[in-house]
Amino acid sequence: MMSTSFARLVPSLGLLFLLSGALPARADETCQSPYLPRLVGQEDFVYIWTLGIEGVGDGSDKLVTVGANPKHEGYGKVVSSVSVGGRHEAHHGGPTDDRRHLWVGGLDDSRIFVFDVASDPARPKLARTLSDFPQKTGGVVGPHGFYALPGRMLISALSNSKDGGGRTALVEYNHDGEFIRTIWMPDDAPYGYDARIKPELNRMLTSSFTGKNNYMRKLSELLGDAEAMKNFGSTMVVWDYHARKPLQVLKVPGAPLEIRWALEPEHHYAFTAAALTSKLIGVFRKPDGSFEAVEIADIGDPSKTPLPVDISLSSDDKYLFVDSFMDGMVRVFDVSQPRAPKVVYEKKIGPQVNMVSQSWDGKRLYFTTSLLANWDGIGGDDAQFLKAFDWDGKQLAPRFEIDFRKEQLGRPHIMNFGQKGLYKTQGQPGGEAG
């Protein structure tokens, strides 16, 4: 029987034709690039890029795959683990535009590891290692964010090889691991951290952290070095995304880190959290098309330096989950009035907490603990875990947890979701995973 799909689509085509001058983005599960196929429904796996700890297991950085689907064998357990050999300061990573590969980076030696997650989603395989990032990029160091663009990967870095300071760049690679270009941050906003795009507006926002001299140093030492503490970012940059040109530098004191654009196409704002000042920041588009950064809330008690880290926005732009590292808390802000957020829930996840990821439907949240190898455990208890919760709009209820020390794995950092159905083919029903 012939497909009638185009016929069924015809009523919407006229509207789409009218809209095609400014098309809506198809956003992914909450914090991912809008250029990814959206992973909806139940995630089957959580891929966790994990720092090795000397004397714990093989001591190497590794990609750990945890079963997340309660209907499948391996739920709440480690399904597989792939060591990359050595410790590289494993940090962040993200999938390619077709979600067939996962790129992850090491902040210390700037190595990039590319995993094939499509051939067997339960057992990713290391497909490629890029060992010459500083040489290829003209001296960029610390590949941090990995953000899929169509046909390529945008990498936001933290530092440079010349002085190990915070001057850094955005870098693009193609899917074959070939360097495309380096775009240095502007002179009046040289630091980097995150880079996120709102395609409908042709705007990219970047944020700012600190250079290798600081992020590889023991936090206890760093906090006592007044000069070094001056070397943190205090800016965000608004870019013309298509042209990759900086348009505007916004003053945001205190190291603004993760950026989350609102996901509804008509919501022209973003959130970030300033780590050192414990402020929640809204970045709002003004009627003239420029942007303003506004302090919209305290995160905990700023005088106690809770050190807000990762944030996660629900797909309906209602709830913003904000982790703070030093007190191990998550605070949930109702941001449906984005200039007047209110804390509606808070919970202590553990002695320390860093990353938070949520499913597209907002029903499941996952937390991990590691910030940086030399910063973990500053509060005295260097607990390292993955904890999974259900969220019913009012509270978090535990689902499962994995002690990464007890399992001899290391320090769990960024999480990405996987789903077997993304790669199903005829005659190959899903590649059931244990």
Added chain:
Amino acid sequence: MIRRAAFALLTTALLGASPGEPEPLYELPAAGSYALPPIDRVSEHVLLGSDGREAPLLGLGPGRFAIVTFIFLGCHDAAGCPLLLASLQQTDRRLAASPELRGRVRLVTVSFDPSRDGPAEMAGLRRALAPRGDWQFFTSRDEAALRPVLEDFGQDAVRELAREGSGESALRHVAKVFLVDGEGRIRNVYGSGFLDASLLMRDLETLLGEHSPAR
């Protein structure tokens, strides 16, 4: 017959809609004010045209460009293939009206699904879209013949399991448009969230400027 009816409806929808555009939310960057560094390189390929004869896909040469996209006529994703075609039709109209670009750009639309989208079906799509410029429609003898093309462009396509009771299967893919210069270098890739005929035109003007002796 059903598919022909669909083409007729598609034609009505595409050509009957007003080409008026919404208020833009941003200003396009000026042509030549930004760089489009090569992302990758692709080869010329020979596939089956909508006239049933094999022909080269890209037809490149100095000062020429190709805009390549992969679709299939059974696409169920409203934000996927139909949207791509609507935007490409806008581009075709603009190219035909551009003295600088007319005759320099080939639009290339290739079916992912040779088992269902034969030359006759692709010819039907061509009639529905009524190109004003060089817009070529291709399919392939079988999936094996198409595979090297998909791999060369880095275009994913996964055939999903047949939907129960429907007798159909679908192809899951990430909708992309590839801008290829005269030397076979991919100079931009557009995703579903950022597919804008105005941007395509601006990028073509930017690349055309690379060949201008004034630059």
